[in-house]
Amino acid sequence: MNINKAIIIGRLTQNPEMRSTPSGQSVCNFSMATNRAWVDKASGQKKEETDFHNIVLWGKLAEIASQYLTKGALAYIEGRLRTRSWEDASGVKKYRTEIIADKLQMGPRASGFSGAGASSSPSAQNPSQYKAGGPAEPAPTEKIPIIEDDSDADINVEDIPF
Numbered sequence: 627m628n629i630n631k632a633i634i635i636g637r638l639t640q641n642p643e644m645r646s647t648p649s650g651q652s653v654c655n656f657s658m659a660t661n662r663a664w665v666d667k668a669s670g671q672k673k674e675e676t677d678f679h680n681i682v683l684w685g686k687l688a689e690i691a692s693q694y695l696t697k698g699a700l701a702y703i704e705g706r707l708r709t710r711s712w713e714d715a716s717g718v719k720k721y722r723t724e725i726i727a728d729k730l731q732m733g734p735r736a737s738g739f740s741g742a743g744a745s746s747s748p749s750a751q752n753p754s755q756y757k758a759g760g761p762a763e764p765a766p767t768e769k770i771p772i773i774e775d776d777s778d779a780d781i782n783v784e785d786i787p788f
Contacts, residue, residue, distance in 0.1 A: 630706040632725045634679055635733075636660035638699050644692035654688035656681050658701065680724040681705075687730055700733025 636658040644654045658681055663674045681703055683691050695701060705727035713719055 631704070632707050633702075633704050634658060634660050634725065635700070635702045636679070638695055638697050638701065639678065641697050642692045642695050644688060652685055652688040654683045654692045656691070656695070658703065679703075680722060681727055682708075682724050683727045683730065687727065691730060694732060702729075702731035702733070703727045704729035 639657045639659050642654045642656040644652065646652055658679045660677050660679065661674055662677070663672060665671070666673050703725060705725045707723060708726050709721055709723045711719060711721050
């Protein structure tokens with residue numbers, strides 16, 4: 627059995643680009659950045675690196691992403707890795723690795739959001755989780771705590787919400 631699964635949480639580095647194939651299929655592309663921080667054992671200095679990921683969404687998921695996501699937005703993407711190759715005009719072989727998303731969960735939005743997809747329906751106001759082929763189960767209404775990486779802080783077992 628083989629597995630090809632990619633899961634990332636990061637921020638969009640550009641607004642989504644929506645287009646249609648000649649057959650009418652919607653496709654959306656954008657780039658996301660993910661960060662990793664650590665302390666260098668040799669120098670004791672805090673280091674950080676950023677990776678950039680090319681994301682591709684198809685169909686209804688592409689339409690939702692292009693309508694609600696913007697540069698800087700936090701998003702969770704699940705999908706599979708695919709590397710394409712082609713020859714450019716000068717005959718040089720090029721490669722591009724992409725995450726073909728089949729699940730999207732949007733992060734919190736700034737209050738007062740009135741993007742292109744703003745609507746008065748409750749489902750349009752909170753499109754927090756979608757799967758390829760349509761909306762997923764409704765998002766829970768309970769407030770989910772945000773856990774931030776603070777390497778300098780001590781962990782207190784009583785603070786863990788589960």
